[in-house]
Amino acid sequence: MVEITVRGEAVERASAERASVTVQSRWSAPSAEAAMLAVTEAHDRLVADAKEHRAAGAAESWHADRLWITHSQEWVGERQPRRSVYTAAASVTVRFIDFEALGGWIGRVGMHQTHEVGGIQWSLSEQTERARAKAARTRAIADAVERAADYAAAAGLGAPVVDGIHEPGTAPPAPLARGARMEAMAFAGAADSGPAIAFEAGEIEVHAEVEVRFIAEQLRHIQGSTAQ
Structure with a gap:
């Protein structure tokens, strides 16, 4: 094994x-x-x-x-009393x-x-964050299974079987570098209303990582005998 x-x-x-x-x-x-x-x-x-x-x-x-x-x-100046x-x-x-x-x-x-x-x-709503986190965890497991299969095939082993799963920690949702942008719009409306600001919300990333331990059988190569 x-x-x-x-x-x-x-x-x-x-x-x-x-x-x-x-x-x-x-x-x-x-x-x-x-x-x-x-x-x-x-x-x-x-x-x-x-x-x-x-x-x-x-x-x-x-x-x-x-x-x-x-x-x-x-401090106000030289030889001047300080001001409260x-x-x-x-x-x-x-x-x-x-x-x-x-x-x-x-x-x-x-x-x-x-x-x-x-x-x-x-940020995301609680419902959306849960849904995206669940999807990320599912895909993280699939990624681990694919990686293990690649290593097993390269090493001449049989199909790997899951033996243990460990979650090292999930990063909190974070805005992408190109995240939410803020642009000043032209001043409009009454003089005391202030300029409006237009916001374009960017995307939030939800990360998932998982460590999975697999075991795989070594393939046995059977050599046939040749009649003398």
Whole structure:
């Protein structure tokens, strides 16, 4: 008996279905009260927007962080007393289903000096991710079986039989390098509406890897005898 151990791999792809974005309200002022007031007002607007998008079905979920504030001393100049600076911040994260609504929202909130828009995290729905992961695992096993058969044939062995399966770990879904693109559109609408942003969701890769151990019989070569 000969043991053959191989690793099977597979990748499944699907278009992104969810987009999570975090917008932080941040402001610095000479007093804690002024910084907190500016951030509270900005944060309340973001929360109201998040609730509206959730109610309209454009967003799947949202959550907001608590407001926090820090204090620092700012250098003004030689022989000048340092100036106190208070910075307040709070953030809202929204998970969008409607990418057009996402683009419009980012265009609007980006017009405010108190808002800082973070990067977008693209993902699949739970149902799609499960389906793609299952397909990837199935194909990874098939890849391992094919590899083992190739090695067995090259070594002059019989058909390999599965003796053990080990999953070394599955990588989390990740956007492709050519993933979601973001393009600025021409400014349209009212002056305070902000420019809309068009999003083209790229594909998400779901990886699967598996190690499979096979055993294969050595083929016996029977030589016929020649009559004397």
